[in-house]
Amino acid sequence: MFRYLCRLVGHSESARDLTQEVFLRVTRAGLPETDAVGERAWVFRIARNLGLNFLRDGARRPAMPMPLHFEGPSAAPTQELSVVLTEALASLADVDRDVFLMREVGGLSYAEIASACDLTTTAVRSRLHRARQQLREALAPALRQTP
C-alpha cells in the first residue's frame, strides 16, 4: 500500500501519511462483506482516491511527482533509476499508470484492479499492455543496461 502510494504521489512522507489515512478509514468504516478480492480492491480504491485527491488539492505540488529520494551506499544508481522511471511513469495516461502501479507495486490481480478502478478485466489487460509498451519505449536505454 505504502509503495503504491509512494509511486502515485511521488513523496515518501506524503505516502506515509496517506497510508495511515487509508487504514484509519478502513478501521472506521469496516471492511465490506465481500470476498478477499473485493476487500483488497476496496482498500486500494480508497488509497487511489486519497492519492488522486492529494495530487489535485494543491498548486504548491509539482504537476509531475518528484523522483523518490534514496539514501545509503547504493543510493546513486537507484536514484538515477528512480528519476528515469518517474519520468516514464509521468508520461502515461492517468488510468494506465494507476492500473500499472496497482499491478506491479500493489500486486493486485486483474480482477482486483478492475474492481478498484471501475473497469472490466479486458480493459485492465489492454491498459496494462499499453502502459508496458510505452514504458518499454521510454525505458529502452535503461532496459538494455539491465543485467
Place this chain on the structure above:
Amino acid sequence: MDTQFEALAAWVDGEPVARTEVALALETREGREYVLDLMAIRHMVNVSTPSLPVAQPQRSVRRWPSMTAAAAAVVLCAAGGFFAGRLASPVASVDSGDATLTPVSTPVSISAPAPTRVIQLEENTSWRESGGS
C-alpha cells in the same frame, strides 16, 4: 501481435491464459524480448520504489549481549572502586579474625608548605592610594 503480447503479459502476471496462445507468442523473437522487458521493468520498479521500514522483533534479542556487557562493566567498576577505596582508606586494616572495627585514633599531621613570597605590612600606610598617579 498485440493480442499475443497481452497473453504473454497475463501469463507473466499469473493470470489464467490459454497455453497455446502463450506458446505461439513465445515462438517469436519479439515475444521473448517482450517477456524479458516485462521482467526488467518489474525489477526496475521494485528496486526504485522504497518500502516502509519494518520493525524487527529480533532486534531486542540482539541488544541483550550489549546490555549484559554494560551491566557487567558497571558491577566491575563499582567493585573495583569499593576495593580501591578500602585499600586507600586511613582506617586501620581490620584483622579478619576480629569482628569489631577500631578507627585510627592518632591524628594525621599535615605540614604546611614553605612560603614562596613574604609580604610585610607596614603601619601608617595608605593602602587605598594607587601607585604612580
